Amino acid sequence: MSAVIIARHARTPAERFKDAAWVAFVALLLGIPMVGLTTVDEGGALTVQTRFGMLGAFVGASFAGRFIFRWIMDQVQNRRAAKPPVAKIDRTPQAIKVIGWAVLGASITLPIVFSENRYVIDTATTVLIYVMLGWGLNVVVGLAGLLDLGYVAFYAVGAYTYALLFSHFGWTFWEALLVAGAMAAAFGILLGYPILRLRGDYLAIVTLGFGEIIRVILVNWTELSNGPNGIGSIPRPTLFGLPFERNPAEGTQSFATFFGLEFSGMHRIIFLYYLILVLALLTNVFVARLRKLPVGRAWEALREDEIACKAMGMNVTNVKLSAFAIGAMLGGFAGVFFAARQGFISPESFTFTESATILAIVVLGGMGSQLGVVLAALVLVLLPELGRNFSEYRMLLFGTAMVLIMVWKPGGLLASREPTIRLKQAATEGGEA
Amino acid sequence: MSAATLLSVESLTMRFGGLTAIDDLSVSVPAGKITAIIGPNGAGKTTFFNCLTGFYKPTTGSVRLAHPNKGEMRLETMTGHRVARDAQVVRTFQNIRLFPKMTVLENLIVAQHNFLQKASGFSLAGIFRLPGYRKAEAEALKKAAHWLERLGLTDIADVAAGDLPYGTQRRIEIARALCVDPVLLCLDEPAAGLNPRESAELNTLLLSLCREEGIAILLIEHDMSVVMNVSDHICVLNYGRKIAEGTPEEIRNDPQVIKAYLGEDDEDTASGEKAA
Amino acid sequence: MAYALQQLINGLTLGAVYGLIAIGYTMVYGIIGMINFAHGDIFMVSAFIAVTAFTLLAAFDITSLPLALTAVLITAIFFTSAYGWAVERMAYRPLRGSTRLAPLISAIGMSIFLQNMVQLTQGARVKPIPPVLEGGIEIWQSGGFTVQISWTQIMIVVVTVVLMVAFTYLITQTAFGRQQRACEQDSTMTALLGINVDRTISATFMLGAALAAVAGVMVTVYYGVVDFFIGFVAGIKAFTAAVLGGIGSLPGAMLGGLIIGLIEAFWAAYLSPEYKDVATFAILILVLMFRPSGLLGRPEVEKV
Amino acid sequence: MLHMEGVHAHYGHIHALRGVDVTVQVGEIVTLIGANGAGKSTLMMSLFGKPGASSGRIVFDGEDITRVPSHLISRRGIAIVPEGRRIFPRMTVLENLLMGTAFADPANFNADIKRVYAMFPILEERASQRAGTLSGGEQQMLAIGRALMSRPKLLLLDEPSLGLAPIYIKRIFQIIRELNTEHGMTVLLVEQNAHHALRVAHRGYVLQHGEIVLAGTGQELLESPEVRAAYLEGGH
Amino acid sequence: DLAVAIAGPMTGQYASAGDQIRRGAEMAIADINAKGGVLGQKLKLEVGDDACDPKQAVSVANTMVNKKIVFMHGHWCSSSTIPASEVYVEADIPMATVSTNPQVTERGLKNIFRIMGRDDQQGMVAGGYIADKFKGKKVAVLDDKSAYGKGLADEMAKAMTAKGLKPTLRESITAGEKDYSGIVTKLKQAGVEVLAYGGYHTEVALILRQAQQAGLKLTVMGGDTMTNSELVTAAGAAADNVMFTFSPDPRKNPDAAPIVKRFRDAKVEPEGYVMYAYAAMQLFADAATQAKSTKFADLEKTMRGNSFKTVIGELAFDAKGDQKQPGFVVYQWKGGQYDYAAK
Numbered sequence A: 001m002s003a004v005i006i007a008r009h010a011r012t013p014a015e016r017f018k019d020a021a022w023v024a025f026v027a028l029l030l031g032i033p034m035v036g037l038t039t040v041d042e043g044g045a046l047t048v049q050t051r052f053g054m055l056g057a058f059v060g061a062s063f064a065g066r067f068i069f070r071w072i073m074d075q076v077q078n079r080r081a082a083k084p085p086v087a088k089i090d091r092t093p094q095a096i097k098v099i100g101w102a103v104l105g106a107s108i109t110l111p112i113v114f115s116e117n118r119y120v121i122d123t124a125t126t127v128l129i130y131v132m133l134g135w136g137l138n139v140v141v142g143l144a145g146l147l148d149l150g151y152v153a154f155y156a157v158g159a160y161t162y163a164l165l166f167s168h169f170g171w172t173f174w175e176a177l178l179v180a181g182a183m184a185a186a187f188g189i190l191l192g193y194p195i196l197r198l199r200g201d202y203l204a205i206v207t208l209g210f211g212e213i214i215r216v217i218l219v220n221w222t223e224l225s226n227g228p229n230g231i232g233s234i235p236r237p238t239l240f241g242l243p244f245e246r247n248p249a250e251g252t253q254s255f256a257t258f259f260g261l262e263f264s265g266m267h268r269i270i271f272l273y274y275l276i277l278v279l280a281l282l283t284n285v286f287v288a289r290l291r292k293l294p295v296g297r298a299w300e301a302l303r304e305d306e307i308a309c310k311a312m313g314m315n316v317t318n319v320k321l322s323a324f325a326i327g328a329m330l331g332g333f334a335g336v337f338f339a340a341r342q343g344f345i346s347p348e349s350f351t352f353t354e355s356a357t358i359l360a361i362v363v364l365g366g367m368g369s370q371l372g373v374v375l376a377a378l379v380l381v382l383l384p385e386l387g388r389n390f391s392e393y394r395m396l397l398f399g400t401a402m403v404l405i406m407v408w409k410p411g412g413l414l415a416s417r418e419p420t421i422r423l424k425q426a427a428t429e430g431g432e433a
Numbered sequence B: 001m002s003a004a005t006l007l008s009v010e011s012l013t014m015r016f017g018g019l020t021a022i023d024d025l026s027v028s029v030p031a032g033k034i035t036a037i038i039g040p041n042g043a044g045k046t047t048f049f050n051c052l053t054g055f056y057k058p059t060t061g062s063v064r065l066a067h068p069n070k071g072e073m074r075l076e077t078m079t080g081h082r083v084a085r086d087a088q089v090v091r092t093f094q095n096i097r098l099f100p101k102m103t104v105l106e107n108l109i110v111a112q113h114n115f116l117q118k119a120s121g122f123s124l125a126g127i128f129r130l131p132g133y134r135k136a137e138a139e140a141l142k143k144a145a146h147w148l149e150r151l152g153l154t155d156i157a158d159v160a161a162g163d164l165p166y167g168t169q170r171r172i173e174i175a176r177a178l179c180v181d182p183v184l185l186c187l188d189e190p191a192a193g194l195n196p197r198e199s200a201e202l203n204t205l206l207l208s209l210c211r212e213e214g215i216a217i218l219l220i221e222h223d224m225s226v227v228m229n230v231s232d233h234i235c236v237l238n239y240g241r242k243i244a245e246g247t248p249e250e251i252r253n254d255p256q257v258i259k260a261y262l263g264e265d266d267e268d269t270a271s272g273e274k275a276a
Numbered sequence C: 001m002a003y004a005l006q007q008l009i010n011g012l013t014l015g016a017v018y019g020l021i022a023i024g025y026t027m028v029y030g031i032i033g034m035i036n037f038a039h040g041d042i043f044m045v046s047a048f049i050a051v052t053a054f055t056l057l058a059a060f061d062i063t064s065l066p067l068a069l070t071a072v073l074i075t076a077i078f079f080t081s082a083y084g085w086a087v088e089r090m091a092y093r094p095l096r097g098s099t100r101l102a103p104l105i106s107a108i109g110m111s112i113f114l115q116n117m118v119q120l121t122q123g124a125r126v127k128p129i130p131p132v133l134e135g136g137i138e139i140w141q142s143g144g145f146t147v148q149i150s151w152t153q154i155m156i157v158v159v160t161v162v163l164m165v166a167f168t169y170l171i172t173q174t175a176f177g178r179q180q181r182a183c184e185q186d187s188t189m190t191a192l193l194g195i196n197v198d199r200t201i202s203a204t205f206m207l208g209a210a211l212a213a214v215a216g217v218m219v220t221v222y223y224g225v226v227d228f229f230i231g232f233v234a235g236i237k238a239f240t241a242a243v244l245g246g247i248g249s250l251p252g253a254m255l256g257g258l259i260i261g262l263i264e265a266f267w268a269a270y271l272s273p274e275y276k277d278v279a280t281f282a283i284l285i286l287v288l289m290f291r292p293s294g295l296l297g298r299p300e301v302e303k304v
Numbered sequence D: 001m002l003h004m005e006g007v008h009a010h011y012g013h014i015h016a017l018r019g020v021d022v023t024v025q026v027g028e029i030v031t032l033i034g035a036n037g038a039g040k041s042t043l044m045m046s047l048f049g050k051p052g053a054s055s056g057r058i059v060f061d062g063e064d065i066t067r068v069p070s071h072l073i074s075r076r077g078i079a080i081v082p083e084g085r086r087i088f089p090r091m092t093v094l095e096n097l098l099m100g101t102a103f104a105d106p107a108n109f110n111a112d113i114k115r116v117y118a119m120f121p122i123l124e125e126r127a128s129q130r131a132g133t134l135s136g137g138e139q140q141m142l143a144i145g146r147a148l149m150s151r152p153k154l155l156l157l158d159e160p161s162l163g164l165a166p167i168y169i170k171r172i173f174q175i176i177r178e179l180n181t182e183h184g185m186t187v188l189l190v191e192q193n194a195h196h197a198l199r200v201a202h203r204g205y206v207l208q209h210g211e212i213v214l215a216g217t218g219q220e221l222l223e224s225p226e227v228r229a230a231y232l233e234g235g236h
Numbered sequence E: 001d002l003a004v005a006i007a008g009p010m011t012g013q014y015a016s017a018g019d020q021i022r023r024g025a026e027m028a029i030a031d032i033n034a035k036g037g038v039l040g041q042k043l044k045l046e047v048g049d050d051a052c053d054p055k056q057a058v059s060v061a062n063t064m065v066n067k068k069i070v071f072m073h074g075h076w077c078s079s080s081t082i083p084a085s086e087v088y089v090e091a092d093i094p095m096a097t098v099s100t101n102p103q104v105t106e107r108g109l110k111n112i113f114r115i116m117g118r119d120d121q122q123g124m125v126a127g128g129y130i131a132d133k134f135k136g137k138k139v140a141v142l143d144d145k146s147a148y149g150k151g152l153a154d155e156m157a158k159a160m161t162a163k164g165l166k167p168t169l170r171e172s173i174t175a176g177e178k179d180y181s182g183i184v185t186k187l188k189q190a191g192v193e194v195l196a197y198g199g200y201h202t203e204v205a206l207i208l209r210q211a212q213q214a215g216l217k218l219t220v221m222g223g224d225t226m227t228n229s230e231l232v233t234a235a236g237a238a239a240d241n242v243m244f245t246f247s248p249d250p251r252k253n254p255d256a257a258p259i260v261k262r263f264r265d266a267k268v269e270p271e272g273y274v275m276y277a278y279a280a281m282q283l284f285a286d287a288a289t290q291a292k293s294t295k296f297a298d299l300e301k302t303m304r305g306n307s308f309k310t311v312i313g314e315l316a317f318d319a320k321g322d323q324k325q326p327g328f329v330v331y332q333w334k335g336g337q338y339d340y341a342a343k
Ligand SMILES: Nc1ncnc2c1ncn2[C@@H]1O[C@H](COP(=O)(O)OP(=O)(O)OP(=O)(O)O)[C@@H](O)[C@H]1O
Pocket: B016, B019, B021, B039, B040, B041, B042, B043, B044, B045, B046, B047, B048, B094, C301, C303, D133, D134, D135, D136, D137, D138, D163
């Protein structure tokens, strides 16, 4: 509420100065122990080193930064205040549609434009994996409102299922895909069952614990998972049986020889890209359709009010379990793809940080919004990538960005909710039928 | 009272620690009629509803429903959702519990979850939008539209339920409960927050639900202009016990009820004037 | 037997450390109903401040132990509280009134930020201090095995218990504690009753950070080594402890911490240390299945 | 005592108050009536800045409080029984009452709590029960009791009779009158029970779609045909 | 300009190793450029941060491919090196790594050259030393469950057992925790005097400190990660009980003396991986100069066929890409410095 007051009041330069001075003072307090002082190791014992210059620079920068920031914000607000508040027509749904199609178009043409740029396509593939994971987790968190901090467990289950099916039985990607999905779904139910009665943050810690349990088991149960060494040489998916290899086995064709192309590593990269694009789009259609089905509405209703759901005769247990199972299954699919793309998996890829990133994608995107997930995945994957140029500042900037985006858009990047059914439109549709 | 008994509650007791909220209560609710449960604040009315509808497990006692199609059912043994789904005993809440971010129409469609879920082949048929499911959906929509119309909510069907005024939300809750096809509809203070004019409209609605659709109604209400005008039968609770039972006329003049609940008549008596 | 006793002592001390961090967690949770993922990192910051302070004191030749400890505690509490305040002000206050998950994500971002900030400003290397409080008592000897309890261990347990009692009193018995709880349950209404919600929340964060600061100093003294990564594990363990004991309950946080410390010690002592985290989480799940609000958490009865 | 001038308020893009002018004199009971969604609750909450007035002026005791932060408003002597009661469900009844005294003179505490317990004996019986498990009507009594604990100069009551048994409704209106005459408390009252409300009120306003459409003394409004048709009689 | 790259954990838990690599490489590149570069072109260093996360490692690899690097020194963690190498091999980029897991070279990739020994050799040396030196004493084998630590510990246990010294205890701990009093008590109870440890130095320091508090005197045998002087800072005097295996100390290489001095002048102690990074760049510069080309086929042939003089000694590779004379030596810390341990 204090923000509201500030917003209405045109600030004088003196006030702005005072505000910035206060910020500088806080910066000084925070800076003394961290920036101004440090300990260095001089031959086995620590000594304190002072860095007053750096501290000064830090405080000065805080002051200037705050002063300029406030000034700009005030300008913006004044301009906004000058305009009378008009009742805006909510055009978001149309806008979202347009952006959605644009993003789709861009993602289809991307490999054509960047056909020689391995990095771009590979990074885009990573983005799509996260998009798919985000869409999967969105079912659990965004729609059903169940906080899941251990989503990575299902991703791991999918990846390891494929890796193990391959290494023990020689199953291919396509054969393993469905089994791995089912396996992950089973794990989803396994996790869901004991925690049906938990709410909110209790759910969070238990799911987090579940993710850790899976990871610790993968690390320690060496006979099964090869422990921390991971499983390698996982085969890449083929295109209807055509592998992407330079030297196909005797008497078989590879993609390059079949189409009479010269072998290039890019073929596989592009193929993997389109594969995950298709998987992700299928996920999207699947989830979007589910949302308009009774289960989907039940998930949302559950998020809104569990007790009212019960009073409407809804079996809340089944609804929760179905959310966990379907979310887990989608995570499992993504896991299979991940294993196939990396060719090597180890427990290190399935840490809590990974779960946190996926959750951040869902929340930053705007819970329940499909396009929001895409935007958030783009931001969260590209930020650290772009940040590579800043090397050691990379993760610092990443953390800062996460906070800033949340503060800037607390509801997520795209936060509007589209009804699953409308009276008007439904009536006209019904009329046609 | 010659009508068949729909619900019979026998020696129901509900204790919370040392507090006895319902004390050896026996009530019978006739089919196709409106039965009101009244009583001072804290008498145990809402607790009684909670025991009927599976939200609380009563300490002792039995609740038997003579379901018109399914025979006798023991409600006290059924858990939350089964009371609504199988026994078709549906309730509203004293503190409104809508799905606030969903639209009014969606609220009404969610109430038909079980029917739709089956029709969607547990989503398998639904995901491919097979005709069977589409037909079911159209049917559900028709039912929702019907109740929206009856409760005057058609214009706001596509508005998020949580953004609507209190009185409107009350009506949505009733519409939503009706979408579950109740045999017995339990309303907890449906007129709270309605003005006299709206209460009168509610009266009309309740009467028509009962008389035309044959839905039995169990009503908790403090607004005497509603209770006295629509009830066929009134049951008065105090400290979890039944202190009186009878027609509105009998109850209005029952000295015990006046003392514990209605208060001495004075020039302020709302019941008469409000409905004038 | 002697071995079991020693493991019990180890477990209790470890549990007290978890408990101490968990109290801060649970207190912040109790006021804004949000998991402050950055709490572990605040604790880490305080450990770094403690290291700097100890080193400074050594440089000035201040060797009196009580004096040094007090000075370090005060310094750490002062600066760490400033961090607690700033984190709340920057990352959480702007999110007041949005969904529950928004501050959670912001907290994760803050945690990443703090970790990397410390890594950048203080270096990625571990920071050791020379042993501060040495020695202890030998309690028992049997079969060639001496059971020891060090002064540091005693200090940690005592400090934790004292703080737990003091803060439990603060939260349950004082007007300030009542106002804190009110903020969590309905902040709008709390403001309507004349209470400055922002200030109450800030104060709670500072208190939470002060608790983390005490934990940071204790850990620095006990283990003698800190690095920028210690907040993560400690944070997760403390969070688990808080939930196990019943989030929002201070004695619960303490109890949860002790139980986890004991499970870890004994599981590692008699079964496989590899699976001790699995054991901890499995027990957590088991407990929550039967007591969905944790051991001492009040069951959430929702009257309908 | 209270003076609202051309107050507008919004929820997002919903324009809930469209320039309301309301005045409450010291020692008056003023009532607001209006249909569902007219903006009655919004008007009360806008005094506390939730939602804040986007334009217009609110003056209390000669001071402009339009932009004063919410928590400072109650300290000037305004207390509210809000819509939906908003008791603290996980606190005991006593703690809820104590919350009402955050800025009251502790010397009055014993007298105040006695007065509240006398009004609603059930609260004394249940002093250590968690408020969330109280019955609806008990919660309403608690909300009223909490508001009275701070000895406000101006008491805002948003549908105080909601969920109360008839015997208590009568009590409530008696109490309002008592507070007003014996303790000189000024009251702004929103009621669906317009009959009761207009009868105890010195003056009343009729709110429609966020605008004041009618004002007058209680008696005038009671007799006004528009009011009777719209709010007092069952529509048939 | 020619782009060459290093990759490793520049952030995260193992950032101090990344730091060493960077310093070594920067110095090497400065030196090479000062002498006119390679084939007339100046070298330009690209730094990739994988934080020891396999997924990021692949991403870094792709970035590097895009930057058209001609040589990679890295990655550091075996679990990163393995997946990343599959990217480099397709892009025809040779890499020199210090990752020690056998799988790094066992997969038959032709672009990998390991300028460090392997965990199995390392484990063999360490395990053999323990068996010889501490015959009859109780030895516990402990690891931290990382790919590196567990592999090393397994090899040590194998080698010891082969030489007739069976470990008394075989346990794992979780890296990143602070409290190891449980395991220390367990060691004390079992009367263990020697600890064979597979893992990183941070945990060893804590275990030593806590053992000291518990009145337990432990001798530790570890792997290459114990070169980090953080161990001494953190463990204090107890560090003198730490032995480890490492390639012969490049700082002792008389040929490297001027370089060592230059590092020390720049306030960088050329410990751990610093000199390896330097050597990797030398390896590339020499190979390119000899091959008169930076084409993969030429470089690969030259690297495999010849031997190179670097600051860490002569480098020559076998068909798999392993160093021909890995020569692990047992070291011991003494008063803040490490030196060859008594035979
Ligand atoms: N879960 C619970 N725990 C403890 N006491 C409870 C619980 N639920 C209800 N009670 C108590 O039981 C009594 C009956 O409550 P109930 O809600 O049934 O009253 P009611 O008749 O509906 O009253 P009202 O008309 O005010 O809504 C009340 O005194 C209430 O405080």
